Ligand code: 5AD
């Protein structure tokens with residue numbers, strides 16, 4: 001009967017609230033092992049034993065938003081702010097390219113300093129230097145025309161987690177200037193432009209219920225993103241949520257596996273947040289069906305300042321050490337690192 005749940009999810013790519021609760025709550029180890037086994041088999045069917053690397057460049061921690069969970073919220077006066085210059089960004093890419101990385105993820109807070117013109121210039125320069133690399137942007141919400149300009153300049157992918165699909169829950173995690181509606185609108189706009197799109201949510205964020213998680217899965221089914229990133233919510237001491245506990249390893253791993261069954265070809269990262277709540281979190285994420293990891297290429301002098309949550313890992317290591325460390329971890333669980341852009345299975349970028 002329990003196995004039936006897994007087969008049903010695989011076949012229908014659908015899950016009910018009851019089934020989700022059963023999988024998240026069960027103490028039946030056999031069932032959970034079977035869930036992970038099937039998730040691994042599904043990932044293996046499309047991606048073999050191959051794990052993609054994405055070089056993460058955290059280029060600004062200025063942010064105009066004030067999300068209650070996030071350490072770089074504008075209201076956190078203790079955050080020490082930095083911006084990378086174009087040269088510094090290009091030098092992160094040089095470093096990453098030499099280490100074999102072929103995707104650069106430019107991630108930052110919502111920082112108006114980086115205008116469309118400025119971003120397009122940076123994107124073009126990276127693409128000129130490395131035409132064989134993919135550029136992923138993760139800069140939050142912008143206008144559709146801004147998304148379009150950056151796509152035309154050469155950006156390939158965009159990460160924007162929806163955070164929670166439930167409007168009321170969204171408004172408990174964010175101040176009133178922000179809305180789930182606009183965020184979701186951005187995501188559909190990005191798809192329409194032609195980006196490979198990534199979305200996702202935090203696991204165990206304050207007030208989150210299993211109903212919310214079912215809505216998250218339904219939202220993702222509607223959006224059909226190429227990439228899905230989830231990680232545990234982790235407390236940050238200087239935020240309004242400093243008293244809420246972090247999400248758990250167990251729940252995050254089970255959700256990764258469920259996502260893999262529901263979205264067989266998705267690129268699913270084993271995130272830094274997962275590695276932060278457990279020393280083997282990222283390895284376990286791969287064993288639950290994730291197939292992407294993101295070594296940090298940011299200048300070591302700035303690493304600690306991109307402080308989304310407490311005790312974030314990979315803040316002291318040079319890019320090369322971070323890559324080596326990840327390679328070892330990936331191999332320790334029987335997977336291998338691949339160079340190459342690692343586009344979603346079957347995706348072709350079309351630029352008009
Ligand atoms: N814990 C875990 N993840 C967080 N993020 C922001 N703050 C936290 C936190 N305290 C995540 C959000 C955001 C991504 C870049 O980092 O989901 O989209």
Ligand code: FES
Pocket residue numbers: 295296313314317321322323325326
């Ligand atoms: Fe970054 Fe281990 S992966 S230091």
